[in-house]
Amino acid sequence: MTEEYIDTDPFEMCKGCHRRSRRSQWESHYYVCPVCGKYKNVSAGYRFSLIFDNKSFKVINRGITSDDPLNFPGYKEKLRSVKERTHLNETAVAAVGKISGVKTVAVVLDSRFFMGSMSQAAGERITRAIEAADKHKLPLVIFSASGGARMQEGMFSLWQMAKTADAVEEFSRNGGLYISVLTHPTTGGVTASFATLGDITLAEPGALIGFAGPRVIEQTIGKKLPKGFQRAEYLYQHGFVDAIVERSELKKTLTKLLMLHGCKVTGGTPW
Amino acid sequence: MVDKIFEQTERIDKKIQDIQSEQKELNVSGKEDKYFENEEKIDHLKKLRSDLLDQCRDLTPEDHVYIARLSNRPHIKDFIGALFTDFFEQRGDHLCDEDEAIYGGIALFHKIPVTVLGHRKGRTVEENVACRFGMPSPEGYRKAMRMFKEAEKFNRPIITFIDTPGAYPGMEAEAHGQGEAIARSLAMMSHLKVPVISVVTGEGNSGGALALSVANRILMLKYAVYSVLSPEGFCSILFKDTSKKTEACSLMHLTADELYQNKMADEIIDEPLGGASFDPVTVYDELDRAIYRNLKELQKMSPSQLLADRHRKFRRI
Numbered sequence: 001m002t003e004e005y006i007d008t009d010p011f012e013m014c015k016g017c018h019r020r021s022r023r024s025q026w027e028s029h030y031y032v033c034p035v036c037g038k039y040k041n042v043s044a045g046y047r048f049s050l051i052f053d054n055k056s057f058k059v060i061n062r063g064i065t066s067d068d069p070l071n072f073p074g075y076k077e078k079l080r081s082v083k084e085r086t087h088l089n090e091t092a093v094a095a096v097g098k099i100s101g102v103k104t105v106a107v108v109l110d111s112r113f114f115m116g117s118m119s120q121a122a123g124e125r126i127t128r129a130i131e132a133a134d135k136h137k138l139p140l141v142i143f144s145a146s147g148g149a150r151m152q153e154g155m156f157s158l159w160q161m162a163k164t165a166d167a168v169e170e171f172s173r174n175g176g177l178y179i180s181v182l183t184h185p186t187t188g189g190v191t192a193s194f195a196t197l198g199d200i201t202l203a204e205p206g207a208l209i210g211f212a213g214p215r216v217i218e219q220t221i222g223k224k225l226p227k228g229f230q231r232a233e234y235l236y237q238h239g240f241v242d243a244i245v246e247r248s249e250l251k252k253t254l255t256k257l258l259m260l261h262g263c264k265v266t267g268g269t270p271w
Numbered sequence: 272m273v274d275k276i277f278e279q280t281e282r283i284d285k286k287i288q289d290i291q292s293e294q295k296e297l298n299v300s301g302k303e304d305k306y307f308e309n310e311e312k313i314d315h316l317k318k319l320r321s322d323l324l325d326q327c328r329d330l331t332p333e334d335h336v337y338i339a340r341l342s343n344r345p346h347i348k349d350f351i352g353a354l355f356t357d358f359f360e361q362r363g364d365h366l367c368d369e370d371e372a373i374y375g376g377i378a379l380f381h382k383i384p385v386t387v388l389g390h391r392k393g394r395t396v397e398e399n400v401a402c403r404f405g406m407p408s409p410e411g412y413r414k415a416m417r418m419f420k421e422a423e424k425f426n427r428p429i430i431t432f433i434d435t436p437g438a439y440p441g442m443e444a445e446a447h448g449q450g451e452a453i454a455r456s457l458a459m460m461s462h463l464k465v466p467v468i469s470v471v472t473g474e475g476n477s478g479g480a481l482a483l484s485v486a487n488r489i490l491m492l493k494y495a496v497y498s499v500l501s502p503e504g505f506c507s508i509l510f511k512d513t514s515k516k517t518e519a520c521s522l523m524h525l526t527a528d529e530l531y532q533n534k535m536a537d538e539i540i541d542e543p544l545g546g547a548s549f550d551p552v553t554v555y556d557e558l559d560r561a562i563y564r565n566l567k568e569l570q571k572m573s574p575s576q577l578l579a580d581r582h583r584k585f586r587r588i
Contacts, residue, residue, distance in 0.1 A: 070523075073522070127586070149500065151500070151508055155499055155524065155525075155530065159585055160588070161453075161478055165461060166581075166582060170462070172458075191454075192482075193453075193478075195454070212441075213440075217440045220439075220441060230445055
């Protein structure tokens with residue numbers, strides 16, 4: 001099964017400049033605002049179709065869904081309504097496909113599902129994807145986007161950080177290549193676990209990336225944060241991101257990196 | 272609420288102290304009637320005090336949070352002083368800075384060389400500020416990692432003490448990679464070839480606490496709490512309303528008992544009524560025995576068994 005990008009409105013508004021553009025225009029611009037250039041959050045299915053050859057990929061671990069480990073009041077109902085609204089059943093979607101001929105495991109955290117917050121199920125899906133990449137000696141690409149921990153799952157959410165970091169470390173020690181792509185917004189426990197443990201770290205332009213949320217920092221230090229703080233460009237300047245990559249260039253960049261790590265890529269070297 | 276009880280016990284303690292100092296003078300001047308009258312007063316006050324503490328038998332999760340944060344609760348320096356000998360402090364991350372919010376070094380535990388470290392909140396205002404109330408910066412986690420690596424190199428077990436409101440949310444901390452530092456610490460701890468025991472002594476909040484507690488064994492003091500975020504942060508995220516703290520504390524499953532039930536804490540270290548600050552020595556004794564017992568068990572394992580043991584603990588969650 002694949003996640004489809006469903007939208008019936010012929011126009012879509014940009015959250016940055018509030019201008020409406022035709023869907024076809026958005027599409028041809030890789031869902032980057034044709035007017036102001038702001039990046040729109042896209043679905044897991046769209047990301048997979050963007051990087052995998054012939055838009056062909058196989059979703060894995062889809063059966064793992066969120067439980068309610070703490071019996072949190074209202075959580076089950078909220079899960080149900082979010083599932084209905086987003087047509088997703090968890091934030092982390094994992095798939096296997098080929099990037100320029102190289103079989104690769106990819107995971108996308110879809111921020112439409114509970115703000116991409118880390119749940120037990122999401123952590124399990126990510127961990128299994130890393131373990132699958134490790135087992136089959138495949139490169140791993142993870143597109144992170146997260147508001148942080150899933151509060152309703154308490155400590156079960158927090159410990160996903162240790163679980164995923166452990167899996168990445170094991171994968172890394174076994175020689176696996178992990179490319180981490182930070183997308184808007186990547187914060188909290190995801191930033192403080194697998195998202196910042198890549199061999200190569202890429203980021204989308206303008207993405208908010210940080211551990212503590214800007215609001216919490218402002219409250220703590222008692223002043224307004226400067227413009228551009230915690231944006232991809234800021235992290236690039238401070239040495240935590242290797243490259244900021246336009247969405248249109250992403251597949252090309254991934255292909256180049258795969259090639260440089262010894263993978264046999266098809267389709268030439270157009271960089 | 273337990274804070275009301277503590278207000279009263281504090282007042283009683285003060286009174287007892289006053290009378291006791293008066294007694295010394297009376298003893299010298301030979302006013303026996305007054306002396307015996309005072310002794311009776313003291314007995315009465317002590318009875319009152321123990322009756323008050325008796326009310327601490329049934330505490331709410333919010334009370335646990337309150338006790339866990341008490342500034343007179345034993346802190347890392349107290350634990351190191353009581354449980355270890357020959358402590359040598361290690362300072363700095365040896366990359367760019369020293370972070371006082373993480374305190375530790377090498378010491379002997381029952382003659383076994385160990386690396387011991389943990390969060391430090393400080394007790395005086397000056398210390399609190401220097402330690403940012405126990406909220407580490409990335410440099411603090413990098414300092415911990417340097418100590419972990421050194422411990423592994425010399426095959427020393429690691430014992431960590433957890434007591435933090437969370438990692439410091441500041442501009443500089445972000446610029447220096449707070450998230451990356453915590454992530455590296457998690458990854459490193461998960462693969463350490465030596466026994467790791469963590470003791471949650473006060474409040475263990477969020478990634479800032481987890482970063483030092485990827486351990487083979489997690490022990491929790493009875494009134495310690497361990498949670499995904501501070502109850503205040505939890506309220507503001509989930510309820511957009513910080514006045515619902517009581518409710519949040521109950522929903523978060525953050526007490527030692529609840530963590531034990533959820534198989535996250537391996538052992539609970541008993542505390543006297545009202546918490547460790549009322550009688551720290553009994554807590555040191557029990558903790559000492561518990562760490563020793565667990566350490567002996569872990570020392571029987573090979574490095575790969577230790578790794579597998581730690582992996583299992585976190586993998587099943």
